[in-house]
Amino acid sequence: xxxxxxxxxxxxxLRQCFTYKSKEVIKKGKRVIVPFxxxxxxxxxxxxxxxxxxxxxxxEIISIADEHSCFNGSIFEAITWASDYYHHPxxxxxxxxxxxxxxxxxxxxxxxxxxxxxxxxNEEDKKLKLTKEQNINLSKLNKVEKFSxxxxxxxxxxxxxxxxxxxAEKFILQNKSILILVPEINLIPQLEKRFKDRFxxxxxxxxxxxxxxxxxxxxLRSKFGGIRIVIGTRSSVLMPLKNLGAIIIDEEHDQSYxxxxxxxxxxxxxxxxxxxxxxxxxxxxxxxxxxQTLKLVKEKKFKKFDLLRRVDGKKPPKLxxxxxxxxxxxxxxxxxxxxxxxxxxxxxxxxxxxLNRRGFAPLYECDNCGWVAxxxxxxSNLVFHKSKNRLICHQCESVYGVNKTCPDCHSNEINTLxxxxxxxxxxxxxTFKKVPIIRMDYDSTRLKxxxxxxxxxxxxxxxxxxxxxxxxxxxxxxxxxxxxxxLNADGGLLSPEINAIEKISQQLIQVxxxxxxxxNLAKVIIQTRYPNDENLKQIKTGDYRxxxxxxxxxxxxLNMPPYSTVAILRVxxxxxxxxxxxxxxxxxxxxxxxNINVTGPLPSIPLKIKGNTRNHLIIKSDTRTYLNRVLxxxxxxxQTWPETKKVKWSYDIDPYDMS
Numbered sequence: 237x238x239x240x241x242x243x244x245x246x247x248x249x250l251r252q253c254f255t256y257k258s259k260e261v262i263k264k265g266k267r268v269i270v271p272f273x274x275x276x277x278x279x280x281x282x283x284x285x286x287x288x289x290x291x292x293x294x295x296e297i298i299s300i301a302d303e304h305s306c307f308n309g310s311i312f313e314a315i316t317w318a319s320d321y322y323h324h325p326x327x328x329x330x331x332x333x334x335x336x337x338x339x340x341x342x343x344x345x346x347x348x349x350x351x352x353x354x355x356x357x358n359e360e361d362k363k364l365k366l367t368k369e370q371n372i373n374l375s376k377l378n379k380v381e382k383f384s385x386x387x388x389x390x391x392x393x394x395x396x397x398x399x400x401x402x403x404a405e406k407f408i409l410q411n412k413s414i415l416i417l418v419p420e421i422n423l424i425p426q427l428e429k430r431f432k433d434r435f436x437x438x439x440x441x442x443x444x445x446x447x448x449x450x451x452x453x454x455x456l457r458s459k460f461g462g463i464r465i466v467i468g469t470r471s472s473v474l475m476p477l478k479n480l481g482a483i484i485i486d487e488e489h490d491q492s493y494x495x496x497x498x499x500x501x502x503x504x505x506x507x508x509x510x511x512x513x514x515x516x517x518x519x520x521x522x523x524x525x526x527x528q529t530l531k532l533v534k535e536k537k538f539k540k541f542d543l544l545r546r547v548d549g550k551k552p553p554k555l556x557x558x559x560x561x562x563x564x565x566x567x568x569x570x571x572x573x574x575x576x577x578x579x580x581x582x583x584x585x586x587x588x589x590x591l592n593r594r595g596f597a598p599l600y601e602c603d604n605c606g607w608v609a610x611x612x613x614x615x616s617n618l619v620f621h622k623s624k625n626r627l628i629c630h631q632c633e634s635v636y637g638v639n640k641t642c643p644d645c646h647s648n649e650i651n652t653l654x655x656x657x658x659x660x661x662x663x664x665x666x667t668f669k670k671v672p673i674i675r676m677d678y679d680s681t682r683l684k685x686x687x688x689x690x691x692x693x694x695x696x697x698x699x700x701x702x703x704x705x706x707x708x709x710x711x712x713x714x715x716x717x718x719x720x721x722x723l724n725a726d727g728g729l730l731s732p733e734i735n736a737i738e739k740i741s742q743q744l745i746q747v748x749x750x751x752x753x754x755x756n757l758a759k760v761i762i763q764t765r766y767p768n769d770e771n772l773k774q775i776k777t778g779d780y781r782x783x784x785x786x787x788x789x790x791x792x793x794l795n796m797p798p799y800s801t802v803a804i805l806r807v808x809x810x811x812x813x814x815x816x817x818x819x820x821x822x823x824x825x826x827x828x829x830x831n832i833n834v835t836g837p838l839p840s841i842p843l844k845i846k847g848n849t850r851n852h853l854i855i856k857s858d859t860r861t862y863l864n865r866v867l868x869x870x871x872x873x874x875q876t877w878p879e880t881k882k883v884k885w886s887y888d889i890d891p892y893d894m895s
Contacts, residue, residue, distance in 0.1 A: 241288055242297070244270055244279035247331035247339055251875065253282050258297040265312045267301035269341060278339060280306060280330045282316075302346040304459075306334060310514045311474050317513075318506055323803075323867050323887040324499050332499050333474040335452040344452060348460040355408050355437035355464065362401075362434065370395050373541040374402055380517045380539075385508060387488075387529055388521040390543030391552060392749020396521045397427070399543075400484050401434045403519060404465060408435065412481030413464040417507055419490035421445055421469055422687045422707050427486070428467055435465065442468035442475060445684070470495060470503025473510065480516060483507050487710055488520035488529060489742055491892045500888045523749055524742035524780045527735075527787055528798040534788075553720070553751045553758035555744070555776040557767040567663030568655030568723045573761055574667065577721065581671055581699045586716040588702045589660060590709065590747045591723040594677040595619035596659045597652035600627055600639075604647035609639065615844035620652050621679070622662070632846045655723070660703050672697045676704035709746040720751040720760040729769055734796050734894060741775045741783040748778060797890070801860045803867060804888040806840070808848040814882040815851040822853055825873055832857050832866055841895040848884075854894065 240261060243253035256270050262281050270279045276298055288294065307315060307330065315333065319326040337344045366374065373388070377399065380386055390396040404414045416431075418424055421443045431439045440454045440463040454475075457463045461478035468475065470493050485493075485504050493503040504520070511518035520529060520538075532538040546552065563570040568591060569577075580587050597620045600609040609618040611629035618627035618636060627636040641648050652659075661675045674693055681687050694700060694714055702708065702717070728740030748760040764772060774783045792799045805822055807815045819837035826834050833856040840850035857863035867887060874880060 241285050241294075242268075243282045243285055244268065244297075245282050245327035245330050246270070246272060246277055246279045247327050249325050249328055251325045251871065253326065254279075255285065255288055255294060256297045257291075257294055260297075260300065262297070262300060263305055265305040265307035267306045267338065267346070269298040269301055271295045271298060276341065278341060280327070282326070304346045306338065306346060308476065310510065311476055313513050314474055314506065314510045317509055318501055321509075321864075322499065322501050322889045323864075323871060324501075328499055329501075332501075333471070335448065335455045337448045337452045346459070347456065349453070349456050349462060350460075351457055351462045353438040353463055355435050357405060357408075358434055358436055364398070366398065367395065367545065367547055369543055369545055370399060370547070373543060374399055377403060377519065377541060378406055380519075382517070383512050383515045384517060385511070385532070385538040386517065386519050387525055387533055387538050387540045388519055388543065389525055389540055390521060390523060391546065392523045392746065393546035393548065393550070393552075394523075394543035395547040396486070396543065397430055398547075400486070400519070400521070401430065403482065403484065404431070405434070407481030408464060410481060412479050413458070413461075413466075413477035414482055414484065415472065415475055415477055415480065415507075416465070416467045416484045416486065417473060417493075417503060418467065418469060418486050419492035419503075420707060420710060422681055423486070423710055423712070424467055424469075425688050426691065426713060431465060431467065437465070438463050440466035440468075440475075442466060442472040444469070444471060470501075470506075473503045473507050480514060482517040482519065483511050485518065485520045487522055489522045489524050489526040490710065491739075494890075494892050496893075500886065500891075502890060505890070524745050525784070527738055527784060527791060530784055531788065531798045550758075552778050553748055553760050555748055555760045555762060555778050557762045557764050557772055557776055559765070559767045560763045561765045565655075567659045569660065569663060569721070570763055573721055573763060576719065576761060577664075577701070578668075580719040581668060581701070583718075584699050585718040586694065586697070586700045586702065586714065587719045587721065588704075588708060588714065588717045588747070588750050589664075589721045589723065590704065590706075591655065591657055591660055592705050592727075592743075593619075593654070593656040593724070594630070594658070594679055594705055595628065595656035596622040596662075597654050597656055599653035601651060601653055602642035602645065602647055603649040603651055605642060605645040607642050607644040609636070611636075613845070613847045614842055616842045619656065622658050623679075631842060657703050657705060660723070664701055664703065668701065672700040674700060674702045676702060676708050678705065678707075681707070706743060708750065709743055712750060714750055717751050718758045720747055720758075722747055722760065722762045725762050725772075726764055726766060729764070729766060729771055734791075734794070735787075735892070737771050737783070737790075738787045741771070741780065741787075744775055745778060745780050745783075795858070801857055801863045802891060802894075803855045803863060804891050804894070805853040805855060805870075805885065806850070806888055807852065807883050807885045808845075808850050809883040810848055811882065812849040812851075814879065815849055818877075818879045818883050818885065819851055819853045821877065821879060822870060822874070825870065826855065826866065829866055831859075831862055852888075 240258050245253050264281050266281045268279050315329050319329045407414045442454050459476040466475050533540045560570045577587050600620045609627050614631040616631045621628050657677045664673050751758040809815045836853035837851050
C-alpha cells in the first residue's frame with residue numbers, strides 16, 4: 237500500500253508546516269482534518285513531499301474535509317506570496333481568507349449551492365450620457381485586457397463610479413466575474429445600490445459585519461459561479477470568483493486597506509499581486525492617490541487616466557482657511573463659522589461638519605488636582621460619551637462608569653475638556669432646533685441598517701446638518717451639501733509623522749469633495765490657528781497634484797517611502813523590560829548589516845493596550861529584495877531565542893503608521 241506525505245498548514249501563529257502521512261493522494265489547497273496535540277483540527281495541504289528522514293511519531297491525516305479544494309491555483313499562489321512578503325505564519329495567512337465556518341470542524345463543507353444568478357443590464361439606469369472626458373478614458377480603459385495597473389485619477393464628482401459600472405458591464409457580457417474593493421463597510425450600501433440599479437441579478441457583498449453563514453454563502457456562490465459581481469472590504473481580496481475578469485480598487489489611497497492587527501497585509505497591494513498572477517486588469521480609483529501609486533505612475537509601471545472635471549460641469553468648492561486664534565469656540569465651532577452655517581441653513585441647504593473625534597469629550601479631568609481618567613488596561617485617556625453616560629477607551633473599547641468625585645483628591649470639580657462629535661451634535665441641536673442633525677461616526681453606524689437610514693434621512697430632508705468623523709470623507713454622495721466645515725485640522729498639519737501632510741491633504745480634499753456637487757457656490761471652511769501654514773496654503777488650492785508633488789520631493793530628499801522600504805518589528809508583552817531586551821537583541825544583531833538603517837527600540841503610541849506594553853524597531857533599506865533577505869535572517873535567529881517566550885512579536889511591512 238502506498239503512503240504519501242504532506243506538509244500541512246494550521247491556523248496557529250507558527251512559522252512552519254507540519255508533516256502528516258496519508259494513504260490517499262490529496263491536492264494542495266484542500267482542507268483536511270489532522271490530529272494536533274490532544275485535539276483534531278482543520279489544516280490546509282501545502283504540498284506533497286518525499287519520504288521524511290524520520291517516520292517516528294508521524295501522525296496520519298484523519299480525513300479529507302471536502303471534495304473541492306479550498307484554495308485553487310492563483311489564490312494559493314497569492315497566499316504563499318503574501319506569507320513570504322509580509323513574513324507572516326503561512327497557516328494564519330491561509331485562515332485569514334477562509335470563511336470562519338470553514339476554519340473549524342463542523343458540518344459545513346465546500347459544495348456547489350447550485351444557486352446561480354443571471355445578469356441583465358438595466359438600460360434605463362444607463363441613460364445619462366458620459367462626458368467627453370469619461371468617454372475618452374473609458375475607451376482607453378476598455379482596451380486594457382491583461383495585467384496593466386491603471387490609476388483612474390478622478391476628482392470627487394468626476395464620475396468614477398459610472399466608469400466602474402461600465403467596466404463591470406464589459407466583463408459581465410464576456411461571462412467573466414468582477415471584484416470591487418472598498419476600504420470600509422460603510423461605503424458598501426451606496427455602491428451596492430448603484431450596481432443593483434444597473435444590473436438585474438444578485439450582487440455579492442462580503443465584510444466582517446455579516447453573519448458567518450452569510451459570508452460562507454457569498455464565498456461558495458462566488459467559487460462556483462453562482463454570483464459574478466462581489467463588492468467587499470479587504471477580507472474579500474482573495475474571493476474565489478470563477479473566471480475573474482478584473483479587480484477594481486476604489487479609494488485606493490485609503491489606509492483602511494491595511495490591516496492593523498494580526499496578519500498586517502494591505503488589501504490594495506495584495507489585490508494588485510493577485511491581478512498580476514492571474515494576468516488580469518486592475519483599476520485603482522482615487523481623487524487623492526497614494527504617493528506609492530503616483531511614484532509607480534512616474535516610473536511608467538502604472539498607467540494614469542485623468543478625470544479632472546466634475547460631471548455636472550460645476551467648479552470644485554473653494555477651500556477657505558478661517559483664523560480662529562482669537563475666536564471663542566462653542567463646542568469646537570467658532571462664532572463666525574456658526575453664522576456661515578446659519579446662512580446656508582436659511583437658504584434650505586445642507587451642511588457637513590467634519591471632526592475626527594467621536595464621543596462627547598476626549599478628556600475627563602479634575603480641575604483641582606489634574607487627575608485624568610485613564611483606561612486601566614491601556615495607557616489611553618478615556619473618552620466621555622454623554623449619550624451612554626459612560627467613559628470609553630477607544631483603544632480596547634472597555635467601558636467605565638462616570639466618576640462623581642476625583643479618586644485622587646476627592647474633589648467634585650470634574651469637567652470634560654475638548655470636543656467630539658457628540659458635543660458638536662448637542663451644540664447644533666440647541667442652536668438649530670428645527671433642523672435635522674445627523675451624526676455619522678463609529679457609534680452611530682454600528683447597528684445593521686444604520687448607514688442606510690442616514691442616507692435616507694439626508695436625501696429626504698431639505699436643510700440638514702451632517703456631523704461625522706473620517707468616514708464622512710470617504711466616497712459618500714450627499715448631493716444637497718453646499719458647505720463643509722472642518723474642525724481641528726491643525727492636529728494633522730502639525731503632526732510629527734513623516735507622512736502627515738499626505739494624510740491630512742487627502743483627508744481635507746476628500747471632505748471638500750462632499751460639497752457642491754450641484755452648486756457652483758459651494759465652499760469649505762477650514763478652522764485653523766495657522767492660516768499662513770505653507771502646507772495649508774497648498775492644500776487650500778484644492779489641487780492634490782500640487783501637494784503630492786511636494787510630498788514626493790520631500791520623501792525623496794529624506795530617502796523615505798516610497799523611495800525606500802520600511803519594516804517595523806513590533807513587540808508586545810506585559811513586561812516593558814522583556815520588550816526592550818528582545819528589541820535590543822534584534823538591534824544588536826542588525827548593527828553589522830550594511831545598507832540597513834535601524835531606529836529604536838521605540839515606545840509605540842499608545843504605549844500600553846489591553847495590559848500589554850508595546851515597543852517597536854524601525855528597519856529601513858533602499859531595496860525591498862535586500863530588506864526581505866535581512867528579515868528572513870532575523871526571523872531565523874529570533875526563533876532560537878529564549879526571549880521569544882516572554883513576548884509576542886510580528887512584522888509590519890510597508891507600515892502606514894510609524895508609531
